[in-house]
Amino acid sequence: MDRNWRMYNLPFQEVLDDIEEDIIIVTDPPYNINFKYNTYKDKLPKEEYLDMLGSLIKNYPCVIILYHEILHELTAHTQIIPDKIMEWVYSSNNLRHHRGIAFYHCKPDLTKVRQPYKNYNDPRVKEQIRRGSKGARSYDWWHIQQVKAGSKEKGIHPCQAPIKLMDNIIKVIPDDYVVCDPFMGGGNNWCCKSNEQ
Numbered sequence: 001m002d003r004n005w006r007m008y009n010l011p012f013q014e015v016l017d018d019i020e021e022d023i024i025i026v027t028d029p030p031y032n033i034n035f036k037y038n039t040y041k042d043k044l045p046k047e048e049y050l051d052m053l054g055s056l057i058k059n060y061p062c063v064i065i066l067y068h069e070i071l072h073e074l075t076a077h078t079q080i081i082p083d084k085i086m087e088w089v090y091s092s093n094n095l096r097h098h099r100g101i102a103f104y105h106c107k108p109d110l111t112k113v114r115q116p117y118k119n120y121n122d123p124r125v126k127e128q129i130r131r132g133s134k135g136a137r138s139y140d141w142w143h144i145q146q147v148k149a150g151s152k153e154k155g156i157h158p159c160q161a162p163i164k165l166m167d168n169i170i171k172v173i174p175d176d177y178v179v180c181d182p183f184m185g186g187g188n189n190w191c192c193k194s195n196e197q
């Protein structure tokens, strides 16, 4: 599936001011961990950082990928509780192997991402396949490898989100919005063709 997209190289507030359509935010934001990005500082005062993310979840339906401890801080700061938190799970040499995917003012429809059936001998599964089913509904966690130096999709950005992850998210969110990533980084996630038809 080809996607129409437009890209802005601007601070995110200016982009949001420019967009007139109804948008849903889908983003892998800065984590405020002093990462060395080219343009933006990744070490804001805590209040300022939480206000920045809070301004998104207060004003838009949003899907935000974050460490759980930051999600908890964001909840305490904004008093806005996500409607659903899914999990992005990956193998890593570091101690951290998962992040939350928090859905604000929207919920994922997990029937829109299919995964292989576990038991093809189950008569109910056989019947589903006979009716044309392409797999079982997705779990509420996804095991998707991080983009590493040797990954096929590796571009120039130092911490890319995997295309598959962003692609899955776009599939499960309500489709009556324009998707906006205010912290798009290298932009590999969106300037791409979907892996699946």
Ligand SMILES: C[S@@+](CC[C@H](N)C(=O)[O-])C[C@H]1O[C@@H](n2cnc3c(N)ncnc32)[C@H](O)[C@@H]1O
Pocket: 010, 011, 012, 013, 028, 029, 030, 031, 037, 038, 039, 040, 041, 157, 159, 160, 161, 162, 182, 183, 184, 185, 186, 187, 188, 189
């Ligand atoms: C975690 S990275 C996102 C990487 C992206 N998902 C990718 O795959 O390339 C966060 C990005 O947000 C950008 N950023 C930080 N503050 C910003 C701001 N105020 N406006 C726009 N972008 C910002 C950073 O430069 C960084 O590229």
